[in-house]
C-alpha cells in the first residue's frame with residue numbers, strides 16, 4: 458500500500474493575500490447589467506446592499522489583495538487546512554492515480570464558507586454595519602456567517618431554504634447557538650416570500666427565492682447589509698486561500714496536479730480551489746479542472762450561457778452566467794448548497810472558454826461515493842462535497858482502464874456530520 462501522506466503547513470505559511478484571477482485572464486468579464494437600462498451597473502449602486510470595501514474588491518483588477526490582520530488571526534484558528542493522500546481509496550479502486558484531498562471541514566462550522574464569512578463580517582463591522590442578512594441552502598453558509606457575525610459583533614439574519622430548514626434542523630440550532638435569527642424561506646417577512654407562499658403554502662423554496670427575500674429585507678432597512686456566500690467575484694477571491702495553500706502543499710511533496718475537482722453550487726469552493734492554478738493552465742500546463750454538479754440542478758452542463766438574474770424575484774443586477782432560468786426550482790435533493798439556478802460569472806466564463814470542464818452526477822452515485830469515502834478514509838463528507846468525490850472516483854477508474862498515471866486533487870469542501878439523515 459502507498460504511504461499515507463498528510464501535508465500540514467505551519468500557521469506562518471497562511472496566505473497573506475487573496476488572489477484575484479481577473480488580473481491574469483486574457484479577456485475581460487462581461488459586466489453585471491442594470492435590468493432597467495441594460496447598461497453596466499454603476500458600482501456606487503451596489504452600496505445600497507454591500508459595504509464599500511467589498512464593492513471595491515468586487516470590481517478590482519488588482520492581482521493580490523492583502524488579508525487584514527484580524528481576518529488572518531481568525532483564519533489561524535483552523536488554517537492552513539490539511540492536504541491528505543487518500544491511500545485507502547486508491548487501493549480499493551486499484552487505480553494508478555494518486556488521489557489527494559484538501560479538507561475544508563476542519564473549520565469551526567464545518568466547511569470552506571468561513572473563509573469568506575469571516576472576511577465579510579470583518580469589512581461590514583469596520584464600516585459600522587449592525588446587521589447582516591443572507592440566504593442559506595443546507596445551512597453551511599448561514600452557520601458560517603452566524604459564527605463570523607458573532608466574532609465581529611454584527612447581528613445575523615438568515616433566510617433558510619424551507620426544504621433544508623426541515624431536513625437539517627441541527628444547522629438551524631447551530632445558527633441559533635451563535636444568536637442568529639433563522640426564517641424558513643419562502644417566509645411571510647417579505648413581499649417576495651408571501652407571493653411564493655400564496656402559490657404553495659409548503660413551497661420547498663430555492664436559493665434564488667431566499668436571495669430575493671434577503672435583498673428585499675436589506676433594501677427596506679437602514680442598518681442592514683446583504684451578504685452572499687458564493688457567486689460573486691469577491692467571494693471566490695476570499696476562497697483562494699484554499700488553492701494557494703494547495704499549491705504550497707503539493708510543492709512540498711513534489712507533486713503536480715493533473716486533475717483538480719470541486720463540487721459546484723455557486724462556484725465558491727471550486728473557484729477558490731482552482732483559480733490560483735489557472736495561470737499555469739493558461740501557460741500551457743497539462744491540468745484539467747472539473748466542476749461537479751447534480752444532474753437535478755445542472756446549471757453548468759445543461760444551462761444556457763446568457764444574462765440572468767441572480768435571484769428568483771429579479772431584484773439583483775443581471776449576471777452573465779450559465780443558468781437554468783431564475784424560475785427553476787430544483788428537486789429537493791440533500792445537497793441543498795448545490796440547488797442554485799446559476800453560477801459564478803468567473804466560473805461560467807472559464808467553462809465557456811473551455812478552460813474548465815463540467816460533469817453532473819445523480820444523487821445516488823454521490824451517496825455511494827460518500828459512503829465509500831467515509832468507510833475508507835474516515836471522514837463523512839457533506840452531500841455537496843460528495844459530488845467532488847464521485848467525480849474523483851470516476852476519473853480514478855478511467856485512469857485504471859486507460860492505464861494512465863494521474864495526480865487527482867479534489868476539494869472536500871465540508872463534513873456531513875449534520876447531514877447524516879441524508880445517508881441513513
Ligand SMILES: Cc1ncc(COP(=O)(O)O)c(C=O)c1O
Pocket residue numbers: 568569594595596597598686687688720721722723724725726727793794795839841842870871872
Ligand atoms: C459543504 C459545501 N460545499 C459546497 C457548497 C456549494 O457552494 P459553492 O459552490 O459556493 O462552494 C456548499 C453550499 O452551501 C456547501 O455547504
